[in-house]
Amino acid sequence: MQTVNSDRAYDFIRRRILDGDYPAGTALMTEQLSSEIGVSRTPVRDALRQLESDGLVSIRPRLGASVKTMDxxxxxxxxxxxxxxxxxxxxxxxxxxxxxxxxxxxxxxxxxxxxxxxxxxxxxxxxxxxxxxxxxxxxxxxxxxxxxxxxxxxxxxxxxxxxxxxxxxxxxxxxxxxxxxxxxxxxxxxxxxxxxxxxxxxxxxxxxxxxxxxxxxxxxxxxxxxxRPMSGGQSRQPTRELSADELVYSA
Amino acid sequence: MQTVNSDRAYDFIRRRILDGDYPAGTALMTEQLSSEIGVSRTPVRDALRQLESDGLVSIRPRLGASVKTMDxxxxxxxxxxxxxxxxxxxxxxxxxxxxxxxxxxxxxxxxxxxxxxxxxxxxxxxxxxxxxxxxxxxxxxxxxxxxxxxxxxxxxxxxxxxxxxxxxxxxxxxxxxxxxxxxxxxxxxxxxxxxxxxxxxxxxxxxxxxxxxxxxxxxxxxxxxxxRPMSGGQSRQPTRELSADELVYSA
DNA sequence: AGAAATGCGTGTGTATACATAATTGACAAG
DNA sequence: CTTGTCAATTATGTATACACACGCATTTCT
Incomplete structure (x- = not known):
């Protein structure tokens, strides 16, 4: 976080994410956000990078930012x-x-x-x-x-x-x-x-x-x-030893 | 990390830090770095923010970035x-x-x-x-x-x-x-x-x-x-209960 | 003479313009 | 009807110009 503008952008986006206004997977476009927040794209970019390091946003080069999702x-x-x-x-x-x-x-x-x-x-x-x-x-x-x-x-x-x-x-x-x-x-x-x-x-x-x-x-x-309600419900299943054949697929 | 230029800056600075060329506390100025790396200040800024989230750099608003130090x-x-x-x-x-x-x-x-x-x-x-x-x-x-x-x-x-x-x-x-x-x-x-x-x-x-x-x-x-060679050598000393008087200082 | 105030330089933060890569849509070929 | 290619659009990445804050030195006032 830098001076007031990066902060404003950071707080704004973060709040929206945590409040659920931007559900996981939502695309976060710098232009749209910058006009919505009332600052330029630069501090928005900074905020997005900060949020990425917080783990709330994922940024892929040339593909833009989106609210973090996980498999x-x-x-x-x-x-x-x-x-x-x-x-x-x-x-x-x-x-x-x-x-x-x-x-x-x-x-x-x-x-x-x-x-x-x-x-x-x-x-x-x-x-x-x-x-x-x-x-x-x-x-x-x-x-x-x-x-x-x-x-x-x-x-x-x-x-x-x-x-x-x-x-x-x-x-x-x-x-x-x-x-x-x-x-x-x-x-x-x-x-x-x-x-x-x-x-x-x-x-x-x-x-x-x-x-x-x-x-x-x-x-x-x-x-x-x-x-539990998800795929492969049981967790903490002690991983058994992989056989040589199975190891082929593990690469 | 973004496209090639942010990457270049990130790799460059990171390598210098890890190699010890920039010891802990070294000031990292965007202008100097950008001219040294051969890119503009923007990707350098991005790289520094990335390094900050890695914990290798600390950025203080208006005071610039420096290689991380710890007390x-x-x-x-x-x-x-x-x-x-x-x-x-x-x-x-x-x-x-x-x-x-x-x-x-x-x-x-x-x-x-x-x-x-x-x-x-x-x-x-x-x-x-x-x-x-x-x-x-x-x-x-x-x-x-x-x-x-x-x-x-x-x-x-x-x-x-x-x-x-x-x-x-x-x-x-x-x-x-x-x-x-x-x-x-x-x-x-x-x-x-x-x-x-x-x-x-x-x-x-x-x-x-x-x-x-x-x-x-x-x-x-x-x-x-x-x-051991540092101040307060012993670590893991079980913290005893603080008295009411001592609590005054713990704020 | 010492302390406070002020002007200057350096460097960061921000905005914007430009270049480029990716997506979307249409259109044509199989 | 599907698929593949191409172009236009859109958004990102980068560079640069401008504004402002901080540090420092000189100046000025008491």
């Missing part, structure tokens, strides 16, 4: 990376947290619990979805903040944003996801909350390995959930 | 990140490796062993330093390749490059590092090799946790070594 392989790899980072962050949080950090984590946990009860009493989950996501994010942010490593924190947040943009539109089979029933979402939230509580307790006990293990299971669970 | 805090955080990533990569390698991957890893280990013996017989380590680094890198690359996750692989390689550029010039106290004796470097290489062998064995046994643990200890050891 299943890329998505899995990103999830795996997130698993590694958040797991490690949880371990660090258990070691490096101070009292204030712990309070913040416990507060986020409690907020989720009470929200959970309110949703249980409601007829459907959907109206609360936004709050649910916000509280979940709050919990995760509290932990990676307690880890006291700004670099890891920013990397994780970056992955979260990419995930948010890209997750909707992973190349999937004949889109056969169905809307889950209230009972299913209730059960799902219970599982998530139990994971959060387990993580929180491990961090409170300053037990690094336990925190890491709990967080890794939690993230893996999230990954499984978001990958 | 001790930033460096520690990067090392911690590398620890998390390489540890996880080792675990993945233990699970996902195929026979060819394992051969490559064992080959790299063997190459290091024989190189080690040659150096033991030599009078000083220094002439072999470049080979030593190359073999070490080969070993690490073999592992992160076997992990079968291109995203994690590229992240780790990125960190390695940043480390290479930045490590020379971390803000250190009255530069009191001394040249280690031959006996010391011999002992050091023995330790490194033992770590590598342990990692290799764990991966051969398809033991993920063992591979991760061994790799984490190995990286931690490397970090300790590179941080």
């Amino acid at each position: 299943l392989k890329e998505f899995r790899e990103m999830c795996e990376l997130r698993l590694a980072l958040e797991g490690h962050a949880a371990a660090l949080a258990a070691l490096n947290r101070n009292a204030a950090d712990l309070r913040e984590i416990q507060f986020a946990l409690e907020a989720m619990r009470s929200l959970n009860e309110r949703i249980l009493a409601a007829k459907q989950e959907d109206p609360w979805r936004r709050d649910l996501i916000r509280e979940d994010v709050r919990f995760h942010i509290a932990i990676i903040t307690a880890a006291k490593n700004d670099l890891i924190k920013s990397e994780i947040l970056r992955l979260h944003l990419i995930n948010r943009v890209v997750a909707e539109k992973i190349e999937r089979n004949p889109d056969k996801r169905r809307v889950p029933s209230k009972a299913e979402t209730d059960a799902r939230r219970r599982v998530v909350f139990a994971s959060h509580r387990e993580i929180c307790q491990a961090i409170a006990a300053a037990d690094g390995p336990a925190a890491k293990g709990a967080m890794e299971r939690h993230i893996q669970d999230i990954i499984d959930q978001s990958l | 001790l805090k930033e460096f520690r955080e990067m090392c911690e990140l590398r620890l998390a990533l390489e540890g996880h990569a080792a675990a993945l390698a233990a699970l996902n490796r195929n026979a060819a991957d394992l051969r490559e890893i064992q080959f790299a280990l063997e190459a290091m062993r024989s190189l080690n013996e040659r150096i033991l017989a030599a009078k000083q380590e220094d002439p072999w330093r470049r080979d030593l680094i190359r073999e070490d890198v080969r070993f690490h690359i073999a592992i992160i390749t076997a992990a079968k996750n291109d995203l994690i692989k590229s992240e780790i390689l990125r960190l390695h490059l940043i480390n290479r550029v930045v490590a020379e010039k971390i803000e250190r106290n009255p530069d009191k590092r001394r040249v280690p004796s031959k006996a010391e470097t011999d002992a050091r290489r023995r330790v490194v090799f033992a770590s590598h062998r342990e990692i290799c064995q764990a991966i051969a046994a398809a033991d993920g946790p063992a591979a991760k643990g061994a790799m984490e200890r190995h990286i931690q050891d490397i970090i300790d070594q590179s941080l």
Whole structure:
């Protein structure tokens, strides 16, 4: 980000992407954007390159920029990376947290619990979805903040944003996801909350390995959930040894 | 990277940085670079932004670009990140490796062993330093390749490059590092090799946790070594709880 | 004489004009 | 009806010109 104009362009496009106004795959043309934002193409180009390094945009030479999309392989790899980072962050949080950090984590946990009860009493989950996501994010942010490593924190947040943009539109089979029933979402939230509580307790006990293990299971669970409706549903399938014949195709 | 001109600028500057021609902190002025490379300022700017996202260059608005430098805090955080990533990569390698991957890893280990013996017989380590680094890198690359996750692989390689550029010039106290004796470097290489062998064995046994643990200890050891001559030598000191008074300063 | 203010030079940020590569459409041939 | 080629359009990449901010040195005022 440079002076005010590159910033304006960057903020504008980024906001549009994160708000879903530009869904994954949308072509981002510099001319159109520059006239829409009210600056010239140069700062727009700068902004797009910045967004590319954020992982939200992909730029191919002579083909222009577009909102990032991923195939299943890329998505899995990103999830795996997130698993590694958040797991490690949880371990660090258990070691490096101070009292204030712990309070913040416990507060986020409690907020989720009470929200959970309110949703249980409601007829459907959907109206609360936004709050649910916000509280979940709050919990995760509290932990990676307690880890006291700004670099890891920013990397994780970056992955979260990419995930948010890209997750909707992973190349999937004949889109056969169905809307889950209230009972299913209730059960799902219970599982998530139990994971959060387990993580929180491990961090409170300053037990690094336990925190890491709990967080890794939690993230893996999230990954499984978001990958289930897609092609090749099962994840984390231990890759078996490739035979010589199969190796031919692996080039 | 865009078409040929941005590429030319990117490759040129990147090479100069990695070769040490532009040490950490060097100011990178667009005009000078553009005339030197033979393109205009625009692709140079693009290249610099790309390098910034690689973490090799930092750009401050109106102040221009310079080769990335780090203070001790930033460096520690990067090392911690590398620890998390390489540890996880080792675990993945233990699970996902195929026979060819394992051969490559064992080959790299063997190459290091024989190189080690040659150096033991030599009078000083220094002439072999470049080979030593190359073999070490080969070993690490073999592992992160076997992990079968291109995203994690590229992240780790990125960190390695940043480390290479930045490590020379971390803000250190009255530069009191001394040249280690031959006996010391011999002992050091023995330790490194033992770590590598342990990692290799764990991966051969398809033991993920063992591979991760061994790799984490190995990286931690490397970090300790590179941080020892610097200010606040000890790393990984479990942060104790901050008192209320101390918290005032933590803002 | 010391400190503050001001003018100048350098370099970045921005806009725009030009060249070139890619896409789209039509048209012709099989 | 399909396919392949060609041209026109469109958007990108690059170069360059202009404007402004920052640093520095000289000047000026107290």
